[in-house]
Amino acid sequence: MEPAAYRKQIFTPFSSENGVFPLHEIAISAHTRENQGKLVDCMTDYRRGRQSFLLPQPVTITAWASVAGKKEVEGPLSHTFDVKCRDTYFGQKTWEQAEKQMQQLALRKLADKAGLTLSDFGAVFSGDLLNQCIGSSFTLRNTGVPHLGLYGACSTMAESLLLASMTVGGGFSDRVVAMTSSHFASCERQYRFPLGYGGQRTPTSQWTVTGSGAALLCRQGKGPAITACTMGTVTDLGVKDANNMGCAMAPAALSTIKAHFADLHTGPEDFDRIVTGDLGQVGMEALLELARLEGLSLGGKLMDCGTTVFDNQAQDVHSGGSGCGCSAITLCGYLLDQLNSGKWKRILFCGTGALLSPTSTQQGLPIPGVCHAVSISGGR
Numbered sequence: 063m064e065p066a067a068y069r070k071q072i073f074t075p076f077s078s079e080n081g082v083f084p085l086h087e088i089a090i091s092a093h094t095r096e097n098q099g100k101l102v103d104c105m106t107d108y109r110r111g112r113q114s115f116l117l118p119q120p121v122t123i124t125a126w127a128s129v130a131g132k133k134e135v136e137g138p139l140s141h142t143f144d145v146k147c148r149d150t151y152f153g154q155k156t157w158e159q160a161e162k163q164m165q166q167l168a169l170r171k172l173a174d175k176a177g178l179t180l181s182d183f184g185a186v187f188s189g190d191l192l193n194q195c196i197g198s199s200f201t202l203r204n205t206g207v208p209h210l211g212l213y214g215a216c217s218t219m220a221e222s223l224l225l226a227s228m229t230v231g232g233g234f235s236d237r238v239v240a241m242t243s244s245h246f247a248s249c250e251r252q253y254r255f256p257l258g259y260g261g262q263r264t265p266t267s268q269w270t271v272t273g274s275g276a277a278l279l280c281r282q283g284k285g286p287a288i289t290a291c292t293m294g295t296v297t298d299l300g301v302k303d304a305n306n307m308g309c310a311m312a313p314a315a316l317s318t319i320k321a322h323f324a325d326l327h328t329g330p331e332d333f334d335r336i337v338t339g340d341l342g343q344v345g346m347e348a349l350l351e352l353a354r355l356e357g358l359s360l361g362g363k364l365m366d367c368g369t370t371v372f373d374n375q376a377q378d379v380h381s382g383g384s385g386c387g388c389s390a391i392t393l394c395g396y397l398l399d400q401l402n403s404g405k406w407k408r409i410l411f412c413g414t415g416a417l418l419s420p421t422s423t424q425q426g427l428p429i430p431g432v433c434h435a436v437s438i439s440g441g442r
Contacts, residue, residue, distance in 0.1 A: 111325025113293050113318075117231035120287035120439070124280045126394040127171035129164045131246070131272030133379075134391065137372045142395030143273075144171050150247060150272065157248040158192055164274035164387075165190075165201035165243050168394075172239065172276040180205050183278075184235030187222040189213050190243050191270075191386055193252065197243055216311075216340050217294065218242040219275060219390040220413025220434040226279045227288040227436070236281050243274035244385030253304065253420060266306040268342045268384035271371060275390025277398070285441055286401040292322040292435040296417065300428045307416040307429065308345020308368070308381055314431035315341060315414050316352045319360075322410065322435045330361035334406035337397060338433075339389035339414040340368040342382035367392035389413050402441040411436045 108115045130143040131150060145167050152160040173179055189212035190197035202209045214221035222240035229238050249270040297317050301310040315338050323329050341349060346366050353360055367389045368382035393411060400406045418429045
């Protein structure tokens with residue numbers, strides 16, 4: 063569909079009815095009057111409700127790449143990963159350097175699959191779970207690629223897609239990369255206990271995915287397309303257990319899913335899958351129960367990356383996978399492959415994040431959660 067037709071079909075221009083002054087009531091310079099038609103087009107209101115927005119035109123995901131560690135390669139999605147490594151250090155001296163290496167591998171593989179070089183990327187939106195997001199910043203040092211560092215905990219993949227789609231859809235760049243990563247060993251050391259401590263894992267705990275995913279968003283091209291997004295709000299129902307992050311994030315997931323449905327007048331029937339980032343088995347059950355209490359049925363469409371990336375029983379990961387890399391490698395492999403092949407027509411990708419820190423946990427504070435949603439349609 064041509065951009066003009068797309069806008070005419072789904073967007074409502076500024077009007078006094080929605081609380082914005084009509085264009086003719088705005089003082090416009092002589093120079094601007096000559097381009098009044100263009101200004102009307104630029105000032106179209108793409109907001110929907112309080113949290114959501116439609117894009118001026120679909121933003122295409124033209125290429126994607128994933129890097130996976132040893133345990134992930136042994137899981138059910140192994141065939142969807144681009145780079146597989148059985149060395150948890152990825153040839154580096156430390157786990158933190160290994161995470162940097164994963165992102166570099168993902169970025170290079172993405173460029174190769176797109177037939178581009180790093181200099182062709184307008185910007186990279188990326189983040190990770192390391193302090194000050196050093197995995198992302200060290201990945202991009204001296205590359206000359208503009209970088210916007212993000213921290214949304216495990217929701218970072220969805221957050222980077224949301225912001226990258228705004229950047230591309232708004233005409234500020236032609237090609238933007240959304241990328242994130244996590245590493246089991248570095249995450250355990252930072253948020254829980256060093257591996258050498260040998261602490262017992264509770265049944266509600268999850269296994270941080272060692273992996274990195276990257277997606278290239280473009281104004282033109284073929285592939286799955288992002289059409290709408292919902293920005294999440296920070297939700298806190300008082301969960302304090304750092305080994306039960308699924309339950310801490312479930313209320314945020316429900317809040318964002320409800321907002322997306324209400325703002326964009328959609329429902330479970332409009333999606334092949336409603337995909338959460340890393341609630342795990344316990345968090346999924348909590349989400350379904352919270353939804354039931356509010357009278358919302360997800361129509362059997364709910365799927366979680368944390369229960370998909372691993373075989374929970376055979377691999378003994380307790381409640382499932384977690385971490386930024388969990389949703390990243392599931393999306394930049396299995397999910398986008400399903401959309402691109404035409405097996406699915408549309409998914410709602412809901413990245414979930416637990417916004418805790420070692421300090422907040424040690425001080426006994428509850429764990430706030432956040433969830434960002436991105437509507438992705440099949441290949442075009």
